[in-house]
Amino acid sequence: MPGPYIIGNWKMHGTRAQAVALVEAVAKHVDRRKSPKVVICPPFTLLAQVLEGLEGPLRLGAQDCHAAGEGAFTGDISAAMLKDAGCDYVIVGHSERRAGHGEGNDLVRAKAAAALDVGLTPIICVGETLEQRQSGQADAVVSAQLAGSLPKGAKASQFLLAYEPVWAIGSGLAATASDIAEMHAQIGMIVPGCRVLYGGSVKPENAAEILALPGVDGVLVGGASLKAEQFCAIIDAAR
Numbered sequence: 001m002p003g004p005y006i007i008g009n010w011k012m013h014g015t016r017a018q019a020v021a022l023v024e025a026v027a028k029h030v031d032r033r034k035s036p037k038v039v040i041c042p043p044f045t046l047l048a049q050v051l052e053g054l055e056g057p058l059r060l061g062a063q064d065c066h067a068a069g070e071g072a073f074t075g076d077i078s079a080a081m082l083k084d085a086g087c088d089y090v091i092v093g094h095s096e097r098r099a100g101h102g103e104g105n106d107l108v109r110a111k112a113a114a115a116l117d118v119g120l121t122p123i124i125c126v127g128e129t130l131e132q133r134q135s136g137q138a139d140a141v142v143s144a145q146l147a148g149s150l151p152k153g154a155k156a157s158q159f160l161l162a163y164e165p166v167w168a169i170g171s172g173l174a175a176t177a178s179d180i181a182e183m184h185a186q187i188g189m190i191v192p193g194c195r196v197l198y199g200g201s202v203k204p205e206n207a208a209e210i211l212a213l214p215g216v217d218g219v220l221v222g223g224a225s226l227k228a229e230q231f232c233a234i235i236d237a238a239r
């Protein structure tokens with residue numbers, strides 16, 4: 001099974017100049033033979049700059065796509081456009097899209113299916129809120145998201161899953177090793193053979209421990225992917 005995956009989600013950050021500098025620093029750092037799979041997901045405006053700078057095992061991803069192939073959808077970007085722009089991956093169902101844009105499981109599944117149709121690997125995100133965890137619903141919420149968000153008929157080898165507890169994202173407080181291992185084990189039972197990444201406050205200080213956990217096939221990194229030194233240290237933790 002390939003991996004681990006180290007995926008950087010830049011979210012809504014970066015100028016062209018910053019993107020060029022960041023990808024150059026990461027490209028210089030990765031070792032063509034020994035590096036894990038490293039995917040950079042910049043905002044749409046920076047896909048071209050990042051693509052230019054890719055080397056060795058570095059790959060390009062996007063942060064979202066529309067479910068339709070093309071059409072009158074002002075402001076949206078299709079999976080086919082992302083493929084044409086050089087992407088191999090696309091994140092779908094990130095909690096910031098689910099919460100901030102009202103995206104439900106059906107839409108996430110349609111987006112993942114659209115990505116598969118054009119040969120992109122969707123990175124399908126699931127995860128519970130703090131309230132859901134505290135009221136003992138974390139397992140049920142993640143199971144329901146999996147049941148609703150995975151494209152019908154897709155093989156587990158065609159997509160990546162990312163378990164991202166909402167309360168751990170951007171909070172500086174990652175989930176505990178046992179919470180991560182337990183949820184990844186549950187996801188592994190529901191979707192056998194699938195590669196499951198963890199996301200939520202991954203940083204150089206906790207990356208090695210998280211990557212060594214059973215059932216963790218990589219990490220999805222937000223804030224720390226914007227700083228070359230920190231992202232490179234996380235890549236090193238995967239070797």
Ligand code: PGA
Pocket residue numbers: 009164168169170171172199200201202220221222223224
């Ligand atoms: P974070 O974000 O690393 O800044 O917590 C992770 C994510 O949202 O993918």
